[in-house]
Structures are given as structure tokens and as C-alpha cells.
């Protein structure tokens with residue numbers, strides 16, 4: 001199942017690439033000498049991994065509050081949309097990569113539970129001569145396995161984000177169907193063909209090698225499995241694009257400073273959005289990774305897009 005949270009030895013086995021400052025790494029990554037971008041700056045590939053790790057370590061505690069403040073709560077609607085579009089059935093195995101504090105996984109569990117409830121009601125509704133013991137039996141069976149084997153694995157490179165997510169899951173009362181695993185999207189600590197659905201929400205723009213993350217998504221999906229990515233994208237309405245730029249560069253870092261005392265991390269988040277490939281280009285990259293029937297939907301005029309592809 002890969003590296004459970006805080007299991008350093010398993011992390012190292014998976015050649016975890018990100019270096020956590022102050023955390024001794026047993027497997028030192030060889031510098032590649034290649035450069036990449038960190039927001040608008042050019043840095044070495046190794047430095048990018050370290051700096052992305054630091055950004056999310058810094059923001060972890062305030063991540064949910066900042067998400068709500070920056071997006072005026074709209075991120076919740078985008079995530080709701082993603083899970084409705086996914087339309088998972090009871091039994092589905094989900095891998096949510098860069099899953100952070102668990103928002104997508106929690107929605108998945110809620111959705112599957114609601115589906116399960118619908119199925120049960122339908123079944124009871126269509127049953128002739130229903131007795132009280134039939135109904136009561138159906139409810140007691142329900143309590144034993146309300147997810148019918150569905151599971152969501154939340155995988156993230158950042159242990160702080162996972163820690164916050166795990167605490168949140170306990171506060172919200174999620175008792176089954178979730179597991180939290182530390183791992184890199186570019187080198188997932190899972191066997192081949194293990195999951196029905198792979199999601200990555202607002203995570204893929206942070207990885208150093210997009211192609212590697214897509215290859216890994218393909219590898220861990222079962223044949224017939226689905227890739228779904230929710231990510232900031234290119235706004236297709238010129239007026240909104242202008243306002244969005246103003247808001248992103250003038251307001252978000254200020255909010256970051258005021259709420260979380262961290263201008264720089266939020267400056268990076270804004271810049272990283274602008275560096276991410278536009279809808280069509282990203283679609284081609286997903287196809288190049290081997291996925292079929294790749295499509296995308298723009299939400300809020302392309303502020304975000306949901307890309308979907310199948311492993312056939």
C-alpha cells in the first residue's frame with residue numbers, strides 16, 4: 001500500500017525526491033543539472049522540489065482557511081462538481097494524488113454513501129410485502145459496510161498537509177474508507193493497476209516533471225480506469241481574465257500575508273497558475289501519456305478546468 005504517514009523507511013524506499021529541510025535524507029538525489037521554473041523564477045529541478053515542499057509546509061495549517069478566503073468559497077463548488085462528474089459507484093477505489101487536506105476524498109466518501117443509500121432505498125421500495133424485519137436487517141447490514149468496499153487513498157508528498165487532513169477527517173467523523181499515504185506523484189508508492197479512479201486537484205502544477213506524474217497516473221490505474229484532474233487554467237473571457245489577473249497579483253499575496261503571515265508562498269501559488277499549460281496543451285500531454293477519450297470542461301470561464309481521460 002506504500003508509505004503510511006510518517007513512515008520514513010517506506011518513503012526512502014520509494015526514493016522520495018523532496019527534501020524536507022532539517023530532515024535527514026538517506027537517498028540523496030543526484031543533481032540533474034536541469035533547470036525548471038518555480039513560479040516565475042528559474043531554479044534547478046532539485047531546488048523546485050525543495051521549495052514546493054516548503055511552500056506547503058508553511059501553508060498547511062492555514063491551507064483550508066486560505067482556500068476559502070482566496071476563492072470566496074468557490075473551490076468547494078469546483079470540488080463538488082468534480083465528484084459529481086466522477087459519479088463513483090459503491091466499491092470504487094480512488095487514489096487522490098496531491099490530496100492535501102482531503103477535500104476531494106471526503107466528497108468522494110459522501111457521494112458513495114449517498115449512492116449506497118439510494119440503492120438501498122430503491123431496493124426496499126421495490127420489494128413486495130416488506131416486513132419491519134426486512135427493513136431493519138437492511139439497515140444493520142448498511143451499518144457494517146456503508147461504502148461497500150469503496151476506499152479513498154489520499155497521497156501527498158507533504159506530511160504536514162496530510163497531518164492537517166487526517167486531523168480534519170477525525171473532526172468531521174470519517175471513520176472508514178480513508179487512508180493517508182506520503183508519496184510523490186512522480187513516483188507513486190503503489191502497485192500497477194490498483195485504482196479505478198485517479199484524481200489530482202490543484203496539485204499537478206506543482207510537480208517538477210508533469211509527464212512523469214501522468215505516466216504514474218496511467219500505471220496505477222486499472223484498465224478502464226479514469227484520470228481526472230482539476231487545475232487552474234486559462235480564462236477564456238477577456239474581461240474576467242483582466243479582473244482575475246488583478247485579483248491574483250494584487251489581492252492574493254496580501255491575503256496570504258494578513259491571514260497566514262506568508263506573502264511569498266501565495267505569490268508562488270499565483271505565479272505557478274500562470275506557468276501551467278493551457279487546456280488544449282495539457283489535453284495533448286494527457287493523450288501522450290496513453291490516455292484515451294481525453295476531454296476537458298472549463299468551470300468559471302476557464303479559471304479552472306477538469307481534464308478527464310481513460311486507460312483503455
Ligand SMILES: C[S@@+](CC[C@H](N)C(=O)[O-])C[C@H]1O[C@@H](n2cnc3c(N)ncnc32)[C@H](O)[C@@H]1O
Pocket residue numbers: 052056097098099100101102103104155156157158161183184185186200201202203206207208
Ligand atoms: C494546492 S494543494 C491541493 C490540495 C488538495 N488537492 C485540494 O484540492 O485542496 C497542492 C498539494 O500538492 C502537493 N504536492 C506538491 N508536489 C507534489 C508531488 N510531487 N507529489 C505529491 N503531492 C505533491 C502539496 O504538498 C499540496 O498538498
